[in-house]
Amino acid sequence: MSTAPSNPGDLPRPADxxxxxxxxxxxxxxxxxxxxxxxxGHPGGAILPxxxxxxxxxxxxxxxxxxxxxxxxxxxxADGYARATGQVGVCMATSGPGATNLVTGLATAQMxxxxxxxITGQVPTNLLGTDAFQxxxxxxxxxxxxxxxxxxxxxxxxxxxxxxxxYIARTGRPGVVLIDICKDVQNATGIFRYxxxxxxxxxxxxxxxxxxxxxxxxxxxxxxxxPLILAGHGVQLAGVSDRLVELVEKAEIPVVTTxxxxxxxxxxxxxxxxxxxxxxxxxxxxxxxxxxxLIALGMRFDDRITGRLDxxxxxxxxxxxxxxxxxxxxxVVPDVAVVGDLAQTLPALLPLIQERRHPVWIQEINxxxxxxxxxxxxxxxxxxxxxPYVIRQLWHAVKERGQDPIIVTDVGQHQMWESQYFIxxxxxxxxxxxxxxxxxxxxxxxxGAQMAYRDRLVWAICGDGGFQMTLQELATLQQEKLQxxxxxxxxxxxxxxxxxxQLFYSKRYVGTPVLSPDFVKLAEAYGIPALQVTRPEEVVPxxxxxxxxxxxxxxxxxxxxxxxxxxxxxxxAAVDELIRRPRPAIVxxxxxxxxxx
Amino acid sequence: MKYxxxxxxxxxPGVLNRVSGMLRRRNxxxxxxxxxxxxxxxxxxxxxxxxxxxxxxxxxxxQMRKLVDVTRVExxxxxxxxxxxxALIRVRTTPETRAEIxxxxxxxxxxxxxxxxxxxxxxxxxxxxxxDSAIQLLENFGxxxxxRTGRVALLRGSAGRRNGxxxxxxxxxxxxxxx
Ligand SMILES: Cc1ncc(C[n+]2csc(CCOP(=O)(O)OP(=O)(O)O)c2C)c(N)n1
Numbered sequence: 045m046s047t048a049p050s051n052p053g054d055l056p057r058p059a060d061x062x063x064x065x066x067x068x069x070x071x072x073x074x075x076x077x078x079x080x081x082x083x084x085g086h087p088g089g090a091i092l093p094x095x096x097x098x099x100x101x102x103x104x105x106x107x108x109x110x111x112x113x114x115x116x117x118x119x120x121x122a123d124g125y126a127r128a129t130g131q132v133g134v135c136m137a138t139s140g141p142g143a144t145n146l147v148t149g150l151a152t153a154q155m156x157x158x159x160x161x162x163i164t165g166q167v168p169t170n171l172l173g174t175d176a177f178q179x180x181x182x183x184x185x186x187x188x189x190x191x192x193x194x195x196x197x198x199x200x201x202x203x204x205x206x207x208x209x210x211y212i213a214r215t216g217r218p219g220v221v222l223i224d225i226c227k228d229v230q231n232a233t234g235i236f237r238y239x240x241x242x243x244x245x246x247x248x249x250x251x252x253x254x255x256x257x258x259x260x261x262x263x264x265x266x267x268x269x270x271p272l273i274l275a276g277h278g279v280q281l282a283g284v285s286d287r288l289v290e291l292v293e294k295a296e297i298p299v300v301t302t303x304x305x306x307x308x309x310x311x312x313x314x315x316x317x318x319x320x321x322x323x324x325x326x327x328x329x330x331x332x333x334x335x336x337x338l339i340a341l342g343m344r345f346d347d348r349i350t351g352r353l354d355x356x357x358x359x360x361x362x363x364x365x366x367x368x369x370x371x372x373x374x375x376v377v378p379d380v381a382v383v384g385d386l387a388q389t390l391p392a393l394l395p396l397i398q399e400r401r402h403p404v405w406i407q408e409i410n411x412x413x414x415x416x417x418x419x420x421x422x423x424x425x426x427x428x429x430x431x432p433y434v435i436r437q438l439w440h441a442v443k444e445r446g447q448d449p450i451i452v453t454d455v456g457q458h459q460m461w462e463s464q465y466f467i468x469x470x471x472x473x474x475x476x477x478x479x480x481x482x483x484x485x486x487x488x489x490x491x492g493a494q495m496a497y498r499d500r501l502v503w504a505i506c507g508d509g510g511f512q513m514t515l516q517e518l519a520t521l522q523q524e525k526l527q528x529x530x531x532x533x534x535x536x537x538x539x540x541x542x543x544x545x546q547l548f549y550s551k552r553y554v555g556t557p558v559l560s561p562d563f564v565k566l567a568e569a570y571g572i573p574a575l576q577v578t579r580p581e582e583v584v585p586x587x588x589x590x591x592x593x594x595x596x597x598x599x600x601x602x603x604x605x606x607x608x609x610x611x612x613x614x615x616x617a618a619v620d621e622l623i624r625r626p627r628p629a630i631v632x633x634x635x636x637x638x639x640x641x
Numbered sequence: 642m643k644y645x646x647x648x649x650x651x652x653x654p655g656v657l658n659r660v661s662g663m664l665r666r667r668n669x670x671x672x673x674x675x676x677x678x679x680x681x682x683x684x685x686x687x688x689x690x691x692x693x694x695x696x697x698x699x700x701x702x703x704q705m706r707k708l709v710d711v712t713r714v715e716x717x718x719x720x721x722x723x724x725x726x727x728a729l730i731r732v733r734t735t736p737e738t739r740a741e742i743x744x745x746x747x748x749x750x751x752x753x754x755x756x757x758x759x760x761x762x763x764x765x766x767x768x769x770x771x772x773d774s775a776i777q778l779l780e781n782f783g784x785x786x787x788x789r790t791g792r793v794a795l796l797r798g799s800a801g802r803r804n805g806x807x808x809x810x811x812x813x814x815x816x817x818x819x820x
Contacts, residue, residue: 187659188666192709195654212709246650246712370703373696 062237067199068097068230071163074206075107077238080134082125082495084110084118088138090178091165093230110495110524113516115142117488119149120514123158124492127475128450130283132159132213133492139165140178143224144185148482150220151189155479156304157277159218161209162186168228169197182224191219197226199234211242216249217368218281251369253384253392260380261363262396264337270405271297272335272360274320274349277304277478278342278367280471282386285309287394288341295400298409300328302343304478307468317409321349322613323460327412329611329619332357334408340364342386345375346479355618365389416625428604429580431458431533435465435505438531441587442501449501450475450493454486454510456540458533460609462505484513487530491517494526501529501591508534508560518570521596529590530598532563536605543608547623563600574598643672644698644718645794648687649679651710659708660687669693669701673791684712688793721797726772727790729754730763733783742782749775760785 065073071094075083087095101107112118115137122133133153137146143164153160167176183195192212194205202225209221265271279288285308292299292315299309300320309316317328329351332338338360343349350356353375364371364378365386372381382389435458442449451466453459453476468474475493477485490504511532521528533539542556567574573593577586577600590597611622650656657676664671672690679686691701698716705714732742739761746753746763749771755762765775769792776787 183655184658187662244709246706247709248706368707370700370707372703373699374703377696 062235062239064233065236066093066097066231066233067196067202067225068093070199070202070206070234070236071225071230072097072101072107073236074203074210074238075134076101077207078132078210080107080132082108082110083134083136084112084121084125084492084495085136085163086112086115086118086138086142088140088142088165088178090139090167090227091136091142091163091225091230092138093227094136094163094165094225097230109136110491110520112488112520114514115145116147116149116484117491117514117517117520119146119153119160119162120482120485120488121492121495122160122162123149123153123156123485124452124475124489124494125496126153126158126160126218126492127156127489128472128493129496130159130281132161132210134161134163136163137165138178139167139182139224139227140180142178143182144180147186147189148480150186150222152477152480152482152485154189154191154220156477157218157281158220159214160220161213162190162220162222164222164224165230166195166224166226169226170228172197172226182222186222189220190222193222193224195224195226196229199229199232202229202234203236203238204240207238207240208242208244212244212247216247250385251367251383253382253389255392257380257382258389258392259396261339261365261382262393264361264363264380265295265297265339266396266398266400268335268337269402270334270336271295271402272331272338273297273299274302274332274338274340274343275299275305275308276302276341276343278365278386279305279308282342282367282390283471284386284390285471287390289313290394291390291397294394295397296402296406297339298331298406300324300332302346302349302478303463303476305343306463307471307473308341310469311467312469315406317413319463321346321351321619322615323464323609323611324349324613324619325413325464326416326611326620326622326624327409329613329622330412331409333359333618333620335360338362340366340376340378341390342366344368344371347375348478349619350375351613351619351621352617427580429578429583429601430607431461431535431601431603432465433580434531434533434577434583434601434603435461437583438503438505438587439466441584441591442503445501445591447501449473449503450490450497452476452486452490452493452502452504454504454506455481455483456507456510456538457535457543457607457609458505458507458539460540461533464609483507483510486510487514487521487528488517490528490530491521491524491526494528495524498526502527504528504530506530506532507539508532508536508563509538509558511563512558512560515566518567518572522570522572525595527595529596530567532598532600534560534563534600534602535607536560539607540609542606543612546606546608547612547614563598567598572596572598574600576600576602578602642692642694644691644693644701644716645722645724645792646689646691646698646702646705647715647717647794648689648705648711649681649684649713650687650708651712652678652683652685653710656685656710657687659710660705663704663708664701667700667704669697669704675791675793677793688791690792717794717796722794723797724768724792724794725766726769726792728765728772728776728787729789730765730776730779730787731755731760731785732763732779733785734759734761738782742779745775745778751775 118135122135126133320328362378486504564574610625670692674689751765
């Protein structure tokens with residue numbers, strides 16, 4: 045987020061006076077006003093007028109259209125672009141199948157509070173409701189997975205809808221807004237204006253915080269002997285990582301993050317305990333269960349972080365800092381709720397907090413941490429290729445390049461290993477589908493992020509299963525000349541599901557062995573250089589080669605098959621009832637003795 | 642416990658669908674839901690009754706407020722309010738029962754709104770309990786068909802006067818600016 049996104053063409057200042065134009069032209073005019081530079085989409089009959097009206101803007105380099113190979117990926121790319129830049133990502137599709145293909149990507153973004161505007165074509169107004177060719181009720185279908193949506197049947201409404209949509213998408217808790225525009229509305233002529241302010245009487249994006257609540261929170265924190273911060277995505281959305289570090293250091297409060305909160309505070313910070321929850325480290329989860337004041341910052345107590353709710357942080361008074369009122373009391377009823385934007389509440393909290401040290405508490409946590417580190421998988425000699433090793437080497441290799449990377453993970457075991465073994469030092473370093481857990485997310489989202497920052501190092505880390513869900517986008521990657529690096533943690537299984545089958549279904553591997561093509565040949569078919577890695581000693585040279593190659597690169601890491609992600613809190617268990625990593629005495633040299641890695 | 646909530650919303654196409662969709666999706670238990678125009682053109686008023694505990698009611702209110710078209714939500718459960726339902730009940734009559742039914746109708750201050758040789762349509766207006774008990778009574782004579790509204794509610798006295806629309810001027814400047 046430090047450097048400006050690369051911009052194909054300068055942003056012109058669109059004229060402000062109301063002008064006559066077609067609905068299709070209005071769409072692009074509004075985008076210029078909103079500073080949109082890239083749109084990810086796929087054309088079709090019902091959106092054709094709008095595509096046609098893009099021609100002059102594309103020719104002038106003002107707005108660039110990225111043609112995806114499946115609309116789901118248009119939404120994922122817009123999502124990756126939005127997460128990387130903090131700006132509204134835009135995707136576009138035609139009616140019917142085009143729009144329904146978007147749905148997974150919209151739901152993914154909405155669950156993770158990603159600002160996005162989706163534009164879909166709809167059949168002409170006179171055919172609405174007749175089951176016309178490629179008609180589907182897109183507003184109905186997408187209502188539960190969007191922050192708001194619109195069907196536009198009158199061109200005079202269009203400018204208002206467009207402005208409202210962008211406004212709603214990026215304000216308050218960000219989210220997805222979809223605009224479904226009938227084809228005749230795109231062709232119709234009306235007056236375009238953008239010189240008004242949005243009037244939404246019931247929409248309160250930035251609730252003012254209560255100073256009394258803030259004081260109550262500060263009092264609790266100041267009195268705490270065993271305070272703990274649970275930091276989520278909200279910290280990054282509000283851009284307050286620095287403030288968080290200030291708070292942490294001023295009162296010596298350790299921090300556990302959620303998956304989307306990874307990077308809220310540098311994971312090299314001595315007070316950072318990393319991710320908690322289902323695959324969080326034992327010491328992080330023990331800290332949650334033992335703290336006396338839990339300060340939740342911009343997170344929503346998802347079941348993956350809380351485990352069994354009635355046993356969650358039972359000794360703690362809970363303070364919930366949150367922008368979205370509806371999240372307060374939804375899963376966990378806090379003792380103190382500070383509703384408001386963290387960009388305001390955190391700076392206001394700091395002066396109320398006393399300088400404190402908690403040596404006993406910190407010492408205790410450090411002992412737990414030591415205990416984990418002694419059983420840590422990386423302390424063993426690696427004689428087979430195991431995923432945690434690959435991830436840790438990736439971190440070393442990236443570090444060696446001295447670049448600020450963006451790592452985009454897919455969903456499954458590799459996603460958890462990445463969060464455990466990559467050491468994230470900055471907010472925004474990890475992009476991943478946390479709330480919806482959408483397989484197939486990584487490659488397109490990485491491309492979206494790379495569209496925004498063409499020179500940055502972007503890695504997509506996938507499983508062999510998830511990669512095959514959206515691999516058609518390799519063609520888009522080449523068409524756009526993006527330099528995304530792709531690492532496939534290829535274990536021959538839908539690994540995370542296989543792990544559950546191993547642990548909870550007596551090892552009946554139904555529907556989880558997955559056959560893959562030769563990924564190296566596949567990449568070559570797309571003109572992407574690639575390598576296969578089967579031995580630990582090949583990992584580092586392969587990563588170096590990927591980094592030294594201009595343009596994209598793919599590495600197929602053929603890792604040991606039945607390796608499990610530990611620690612693990614079984615679904616429905618409390619977060620301190622976890623399955624630990626096996627001890628070295630039990631598992632020697634990763635020989636497959638049960639329980640295996 | 643049953644909570645009576647009132648919500649005001651922009652009268653946009655599909656707004657009822659948005660509200661009912663959200664209630665279904667979030668698994669809230671709704672007893673009744675009644676929508677109509679309000680005194681303000683362009684604003685609809687919805688009265689709905691939620692079954693649950695205080696936490697559920699709190700969540701319903703917050704989730705409703707999150708809907709962009711919903712302008713205001715109020716919990717009037719503990720406030721002095723006029724709560725009314727209406728039922729139209731077609732009751733079977735015989736020459737022997739007719740007088741008795743009319744008598745009961747009178748006690749309930751119900752009106753007879755349609756008369757046929759072998760039936761009457763009774764219109765009962767009142768609280769849920771009153772309508773319930775009228776129906777129970779009339780069942781003894783044989784109910785041929787029946788329709789019943791959900792609850793509508795209005796606060797009593799000065800509590801009912803709406804305080805002015807919340808000012809939108811406090812919206813933060815950053816929200817309105819272009820990125
Ligand atoms: C679209 C979608 N379908 C199904 C799932 C359920 N699921 C979660 S993890 C997983 C296995 C992923 O396998 P793979 O991509 O090979 O990654 P691994 O777990 O082996 O690292 C599955 C099927 C999902 N998250 N998303």
